[in-house]
Amino acid sequence: MSRTPLDTVEHAAATPDVELPWAELGLKKDEYEKVVEILGRRPTGAELAMYSVMWSEHCSYKSSKVHLRQFGEKAPQSDALLVGIGENAGVVDVGQGYAVTFKVESHNHPSYVEPYQGAATGVGGIVRDIIAMGARPVAVVDPLRFGAADHPDTKRVLPGVVAGIGGYGNCLGLPNIGGEVVFDSCYQGNPLVNAGAIGVMRHEDIHLAKASGAGNKVILYGARTGGDGIGGASILASETFDDAKPSKRPAVQVGDPFQEKLLIECTLEAFQEKLVVGIQDLGAAGLSCATSELASNGSGGMRVTLDDVPLRDSTLSPEEILMSESQERMCAVVEPEKVDRFLEICAKWDVIATVIGEVTDGDRLEIYWHGGKIVDVDPRTVAHEGPVYERPYARPSWQDELQADDANKLPRPETSAELKDQVLKLVASPNQASKSWITSQYDHFVQGNTVLAQPEDSGMIRVDESTGLGVAIATDGNGRYTKLDPYAGAQLALAEAYRNVATTGAKPLAVSDCLNFGSPEDPAVMWQFAEAVRGLADACQQLGTPVTGGNVSLYNQTGEVAIHPTPVVAVLGVIDDVARRTPVAFQEEGQLLYLLGDTREEFGGSAWSQVVHDHLGGLPPAVDLERERLLAEILISASRDGMIDSAHDLSDGGLIQAVVESALLGGKGARLIVPDGLDAFTFLLSESAGRAVVAVPRSEEVRFNDMCGARGLPATRIGVVDGTVSDSNAVVDVQGEFTLTLDELREAHEGTIPALLA
Amino acid sequence: MTARIGVVTFPGSLDDRDTQRAIRLAGAEPVALWHKDKDLKQVDAVVLPGGFSYGDYLRAGAISRFSPVMETVIEQAKAGLPVLGICNGFQILTEAHLLPGGMLGNDHLHFICRDQKLRVENAETCWTSDYTAGQEISIPLKNMDGRYVADQYTLDKLEAEGRVAFRYLARGEAADGYGNPNGSLNDIAGITNEAGNVVGLMPHPEHAVEPLVGTGRTDGLPFFTSILKKLVNV
Numbered sequence: 001m002s003r004t005p006l007d008t009v010e011h012a013a014a015t016p017d018v019e020l021p022w023a024e025l026g027l028k029k030d031e032y033e034k035v036v037e038i039l040g041r042r043p044t045g046a047e048l049a050m051y052s053v054m055w056s057e058h059c060s061y062k063s064s065k066v067h068l069r070q071f072g073e074k075a076p077q078s079d080a081l082l083v084g085i086g087e088n089a090g091v092v093d094v095g096q097g098y099a100v101t102f103k104v105e106s107h108n109h110p111s112y113v114e115p116y117q118g119a120a121t122g123v124g125g126i127v128r129d130i131i132a133m134g135a136r137p138v139a140v141v142d143p144l145r146f147g148a149a150d151h152p153d154t155k156r157v158l159p160g161v162v163a164g165i166g167g168y169g170n171c172l173g174l175p176n177i178g179g180e181v182v183f184d185s186c187y188q189g190n191p192l193v194n195a196g197a198i199g200v201m202r203h204e205d206i207h208l209a210k211a212s213g214a215g216n217k218v219i220l221y222g223a224r225t226g227g228d229g230i231g232g233a234s235i236l237a238s239e240t241f242d243d244a245k246p247s248k249r250p251a252v253q254v255g256d257p258f259q260e261k262l263l264i265e266c267t268l269e270a271f272q273e274k275l276v277v278g279i280q281d282l283g284a285a286g287l288s289c290a291t292s293e294l295a296s297n298g299s300g301g302m303r304v305t306l307d308d309v310p311l312r313d314s315t316l317s318p319e320e321i322l323m324s325e326s327q328e329r330m331c332a333v334v335e336p337e338k339v340d341r342f343l344e345i346c347a348k349w350d351v352i353a354t355v356i357g358e359v360t361d362g363d364r365l366e367i368y369w370h371g372g373k374i375v376d377v378d379p380r381t382v383a384h385e386g387p388v389y390e391r392p393y394a395r396p397s398w399q400d401e402l403q404a405d406d407a408n409k410l411p412r413p414e415t416s417a418e419l420k421d422q423v424l425k426l427v428a429s430p431n432q433a434s435k436s437w438i439t440s441q442y443d444h445f446v447q448g449n450t451v452l453a454q455p456e457d458s459g460m461i462r463v464d465e466s467t468g469l470g471v472a473i474a475t476d477g478n479g480r481y482t483k484l485d486p487y488a489g490a491q492l493a494l495a496e497a498y499r500n501v502a503t504t505g506a507k508p509l510a511v512s513d514c515l516n517f518g519s520p521e522d523p524a525v526m527w528q529f530a531e532a533v534r535g536l537a538d539a540c541q542q543l544g545t546p547v548t549g550g551n552v553s554l555y556n557q558t559g560e561v562a563i564h565p566t567p568v569v570a571v572l573g574v575i576d577d578v579a580r581r582t583p584v585a586f587q588e589e590g591q592l593l594y595l596l597g598d599t600r601e602e603f604g605g606s607a608w609s610q611v612v613h614d615h616l617g618g619l620p621p622a623v624d625l626e627r628e629r630l631l632a633e634i635l636i637s638a639s640r641d642g643m644i645d646s647a648h649d650l651s652d653g654g655l656i657q658a659v660v661e662s663a664l665l666g667g668k669g670a671r672l673i674v675p676d677g678l679d680a681f682t683f684l685l686s687e688s689a690g691r692a693v694v695a696v697p698r699s700e701e702v703r704f705n706d707m708c709g710a711r712g713l714p715a716t717r718i719g720v721v722d723g724t725v726s727d728s729n730a731v732v733d734v735q736g737e738f739t740l741t742l743d744e745l746r747e748a749h750e751g752t753i754p755a756l757l758a
Numbered sequence: 759m760t761a762r763i764g765v766v767t768f769p770g771s772l773d774d775r776d777t778q779r780a781i782r783l784a785g786a787e788p789v790a791l792w793h794k795d796k797d798l799k800q801v802d803a804v805v806l807p808g809g810f811s812y813g814d815y816l817r818a819g820a821i822s823r824f825s826p827v828m829e830t831v832i833e834q835a836k837a838g839l840p841v842l843g844i845c846n847g848f849q850i851l852t853e854a855h856l857l858p859g860g861m862l863g864n865d866h867l868h869f870i871c872r873d874q875k876l877r878v879e880n881a882e883t884c885w886t887s888d889y890t891a892g893q894e895i896s897i898p899l900k901n902m903d904g905r906y907v908a909d910q911y912t913l914d915k916l917e918a919e920g921r922v923a924f925r926y927l928a929r930g931e932a933a934d935g936y937g938n939p940n941g942s943l944n945d946i947a948g949i950t951n952e953a954g955n956v957v958g959l960m961p962h963p964e965h966a967v968e969p970l971v972g973t974g975r976t977d978g979l980p981f982f983t984s985i986l987k988k989l990v991n992v
Contacts, residue, residue: 166869170900171810173772258770258813348794350769441869445898445965445972448776462971465779579970758866 008372025052046374049319050288060386063520064552070537071547088129090548094574101133104196104514106553110252111193115160120168120255122195128281134207135199142179143475147188149430166441171257176442177459189558194514209280211298214361221353222329226312259328266349278333290331295379301364304357318369393526405617407603420738428748429611437753451578457500468577474500479564480605481620486531491539497571502632505639506573513550518562528565586666587645591721597691607652627690643700650691656684669730672719761989764791764801772809780964784982793825803840806847819849840884848958859908865941873973874899875927883954888980895977897966904960906942924948
């Protein structure tokens with residue numbers, strides 16, 4: 001586009017025939033025509049930049065919106081919800097005057113291109129969302145998915161991603177308390193790098209992204225604006241990487257965690273002095289997003305002088321400044337008489353802060369450059385009234401065949417020796433193996449409030465030192481289950497995260513999700529998406545846990561092949577007193593092991609079917625949400641009343657996986673007896689949902705059994721914490737089947753990941 | 759009246775508030791100090807906390823060492839003010855030449871966070887008198903640049919004068935927190951100056967002061983009770 005003369009609004013009106021590169025900026029023809037229709041003229045270059053980036057899939061949710069509405073329509077009544085979907089992050093009441101904000105987002109595509117910076121800036125972005133709500137960030141979690149563990153490219157992507165998450169999060173002083181690491185060849189060209197964060201504030205400190213009050217100043221503060229990540233939002237997230245076309249991949253943004261740490265501290269200090277009317281972080285779509293969202297959510301308009309934006313690169317064009325995704329920047333709306341104090345606080349923290357505009361009493365967003373008006377738009381049309389697509393969707397033709405390929409019919413181990421071998425193979429497989437090589441690269445102690453961190457079932461943070469109030473968070477998602485049945489798979493993801501929170505003794509309150517799928521232009525993928533959203537919305541309604549926000553990541557595919565549909569669900573819970581939390585590790589020999597819930601022959605999508613048979617087929621485990629709720633209530637009551645000393649949820653890998661983890665973490669063995677009515681294989685390896693294994697002190701057995709009996713939860717005694725042959729050589733023993741020493745199990749379970757990646 | 763112990767916040771300090779909590783739990787009064795302020799507010803001792811001051815973008819501690827507050831800390835430390843440097847604080851103390859040697863990147867090139875087994879080698883400093891010499895403790899370690907190095911002369915001198923305050927325990931399983939975690943020479947985790955008022959170490963005692971959080975141990979608390987007793991008895 002020509003910038004001589006400057007492409008002002010007047011110039012655009014006078015030169016209707018100038019061709020603009022709308023297609024190169026990712027807009028479809030009809031979308032461009034809609035922009036022209038809204039404006040009543042052709043857009044200026046700057047306006048086109050804004051519309052293109054804000055109407056991208058990543059920012060506008062144009063393909064997913066029609067489905068996501070269900071989260072609002074089916075939202076359960078919840079007194080806990082203070083701020084719902086649509087803000088930077090949802091906010092939940094956790095009692096005692098505290099509010100907690102949390103959210104999960106994706107940074108998938110950038111992390112494949114540039115693993116370290118992609119993952120690092122993913123952490124940075126989610127943390128700014130949390131600060132923008134008025135909260136002090138207190139923890140992060142990272143659900144990650146990579147290609148096959150032994151694929152050479154995984155060795156490029158994974159260490160970079162892990163180092164990036166650690167490098168950024170550790171430097172910010174945020175404990176990393178949870179998440180997942182999953183390997184599957186379906187993620188080979190599309191690793192999923194999701195990042196979640198939690199923040200804590202007092203109720204009265206909640207802030208929103210809106211610009212109100214004519215005359216109030218708009219202050220841009222934080223890092224200078226540079227050329228990194230220009231167009232990232234619209235181009236990276238909208239198209240697959242096509243080797244044949246000339247690359248238009250822009251640079252992935254570069255993170256500066258030190259700058260972000262200063263941004264956290266100076267923002268919180270400004271909040272504390274009540275200097276801020278509205279606030280928005282700059283993430284995807286940079287200033288285009290921040291200015292249009294602030295203006296459209298507020299009561300007035302906004303005038304911005306782009307010349308005042310501090311630049312890292314003085315050659316940037318106004319379009320580039322508007323699209324830049326330079327990290328560590330925020331935008332605050334401040335009353336004129338408080339501007340000096342705000343700038344003073346920024347100076348104290350050596351943070352650059354500049355007044356770049358003000359709130360007007362009109363309803364237009366006007367942006368000036370070199371004295372000319374280069375943007376004059378209704379901000380709502382940019383931020384909220386983008387295109388909405390009802391993409392066609394259809395159940396794929398292969399779905400029936402996939403479900404008919406029943407995993408329950410796979411050959412099972414015929415002898416005890418074979419069963420033992422398969423168990424050992426399973427606990428050593430990359431997905432089931434210990435991830436401590438990864439998690440030991442994250443600081444989980446900083447801030448001094450970490451009660452539980454990975455590999456516990458959920459991370460737990462103390463919120464109030466005097467009362468012991470705390471919050472717990474777990475993230476889960478199983479792409480294999482979801483591939484077999486998207487509706488059930490999404491519900492199973494929620495059920496598992498819900499169960500994980502309850503297993504530690506916390507009461508599940510609310511949900512955030514990160515929905516990772518392939519191309520919405522493929523009706524089969526769109527069907528998976530529609531089914532998963534419907535399943536998740538239905539399940540949230542039934543469990544009483546509203547979705548407070550989240551993120552959709554589409555176009556996760558290589559060529560025609562999409563990833564497994566992978567909804568990652570985060571559940572936040574509250575616990576009155578963190579002293580009551582239940583850990584995974586076995587605590588004391590002699591305690592009785594109880595299996596809670598029903599075990600059926602359910603192997604579809606199981607870890608066993610993958611590890612032993614490299615198989616994916618059949619149906620995922622049956623979902624029973626009422627049972628999940630009952631199980632959660634029992635786990636929470638048992639924790640509160642001191643009836644259990646350890647607990648572990650059962651999920652992928654089944655009972656034996658859970659027992660081995662509890663044994664290794666506690667350094668104590670277990671002696672198991674196969675209950676009547678079950679064969680050893682099903683007992684150990686089935687992945688039936690709605691189950692947990694708990695260790696009950698002998699003195700509590702009667703009381704615990706009475707409670708389960710009275711409330712109708714099946715509780716089966718399956719053994720004891722014990723297995724000690726000699727002091728140094730504890731075992732996991734399955735009576736009549738096999739015995740494995742903790743040394744053997746530790747070598748299998750803990751050796752795999754370092755051998756592959758170190 | 760109890761002792762007042764200052765905790766300096768540099769830009770990028772992360773464990774400043776945790777350290778204040780540890781000081782409070784030990785029964786002393788924490789006092790926040792600011793890097794741009796030369797005034798130590800008449801505190802009885804100073805802790806330089808962990809973190810990534812200035813992002814560690816240059817050598818860790820190399821910029822903070824020139825902060826206005828450090829001018830006073832250096833001057834008073836030489837006059838006997840008790841100073842403890844934890845992790846980044848230790849790095850700042852070596853950059854300020856209050857302690858000899860320096861820290862390089864971990865030999866495995868990764869950030870490492872784990873509960874680390876240490877042996878208290880010197881229980882006669884201001885900050886370690888509540889331990890006994892030879893005592894084995896376990897406190898969290900978390901750093902990127904924790905590999906202690908010094909020339910042979912300095913190492914010999916430190917050893918000869920008993921100034922190695924803490925050593926990583928080499929025996930046992932890595933999974934249980936044993937072993938030298940970063941390639942530090944002589945397994946050195948922390949050292950003291952000749953007078954015993956300035957101590958620096960890489961592991962984080964402030965993260966091991968409550969049974970409920972962190973590692974669930976309180977092996978780090980004696981750092982803070984040591985200095986409290988020393989100051990109150992004076």
